[in-house]
Amino acid sequence: MKILAPVVLTVLFIVLVPAAALAAPFQAGAALRVVTPDPLLPVSGGLGTPNPTTKKQGDLFARALVFENGDTRVGIVSVDFLGWPAVLGDKIRAQVPGIPGENILIGCTHTHSAPDAYGFPDEQGNYAADVNYLDWVCEQAAEALNEAIDGLQPAALKIVHKEAKGKIAYNYYAPKLYDPRCGVIQAIATEGSRKGKPIATLVNYAAHPEVIGPGQGILSPDFCGPLYDRIEAKTGGMAIYMNGAQGGMVTADCRGPEGKDIQTWEECIRIGELLADEALRIVADAPLQENPGLLCASKTVAFPLDSPLLRMIFEKSILGHKLDENGAAATRVNLVNIGTAQILTIPGEALPNIGYYLKRNMPTKHPFLFGLTNDAYGYMLAKVDWHSFERYDYVSRTCLGEMTGEIYMEEALKLVQASPKP
Secondary structure, rough: OOOOOHHOOOOOOOHHHHHHHHHOEEEEEEEEEEOOOOOOEEEOOOOOOOEEOEEEEEEEEEEEEEEEEEEEEEEEEEEEOOOOOOHHHHHHOOOHHHHHHHHEEEEEEOOOOOOOOOOOOOOOOOOOOOOOHHHHHHHHHHHHHHHHHHHHHEEEEEEEEOOOOOEEEEEEEOOOOOOEEEEEEEEEEEEOOOOOEEEEEEEEEEEEEEOOOOOOOOOOOOOOHHHHHHHHHHOOOOOEEEEEEEEEEOEEEEOOOOEEEEOOOHHHHHHHHHHHHHHHHHHHHOHHHHHOOEEEEEEEEOOOOOOOHHHHHHHOOOOOOOOOOOOOOOEEEEEEEEOOOEEEEOOOOOOOHHHHHHHHOOOEEEEEEEOEOOOOOOOOOOOOOOOOHHHHHHHHHHHOOOHHHHHHHHHHHHHHHHHHOO
């Protein structure tokens, strides 16, 4: 017995210790697809008939980033369009069996020089959206997600949320009423030939990519294209841009010395490269988070549809936008805890005050807001702002209703309160 006892203890040690050591590490994967239409299509900056194009500046993309920890897998997709409604997002989710649909967050960069993805009808009920092209984009986005899943590899994260300095954005309605803070999540490979190098860099910043706009006959990702190029040239990993609370009216600061906007590709390059450089600057010294936690929660939120204009779009759009049994616009809101970051999705263009309110009520130093994600329901105002003064007349008309912002804030913070702190 004295001889066997150490043998038994050794066997127990061998069986028990590797069980913890074999736990799957945190992983990340990224992939992209070019979705520039060929031949070029008309571009849309909002309501109304899209404008014809004669050339392009940069390509449009579908970019996918996937995170995994244990049994939890989360996909983030960004597409270079004005908006990406849930009806199209669900087509992407249906082609990605490797991630639960409720764990796939699909947002748009909000470029104002890409084809119509809403299926906007005109007053006669005609539409200019190319449905076959949009279905193809869905296929490409799903391919990018599936490739990102196949490419999952052990990773760590660097996370930061700090002010991006320089002439990047401003509020057209009130110049300083915007959020200059930039959130960055950078996935770093921990094994293989690229150990220590970025797999992907996610930039979360609130601004309308509308330097070029829809009226110059140019199809473009706007400043997002140069941002991608700059980050990828400097890091070797993929770049992905998720917009923030940019409504009413946080836009790219392309104001010239005489007050006239500089609407050129060169100005897109200046702004995109500046934002990219700032994102890389603020994330450079962030500590590496090994095996960060990952949680994804979601809930369905319904918004009364009080706007006659938006009701007309819902009813006449060729895409088949759906309302719930009460005639309300219902959509999914996600909360993701990843490392020290907490992410909330916004299904529209929330005004900056809503963004600030949410961020200061999120229990983290690294709050992220993914605007125009999972849906694109127009502007989201607090009830005190809705039709309160002339400056907000347009954003009020293109808002679902007076209580849209109030309902969203209440339901989003319930989701925060019901979830563990990051």
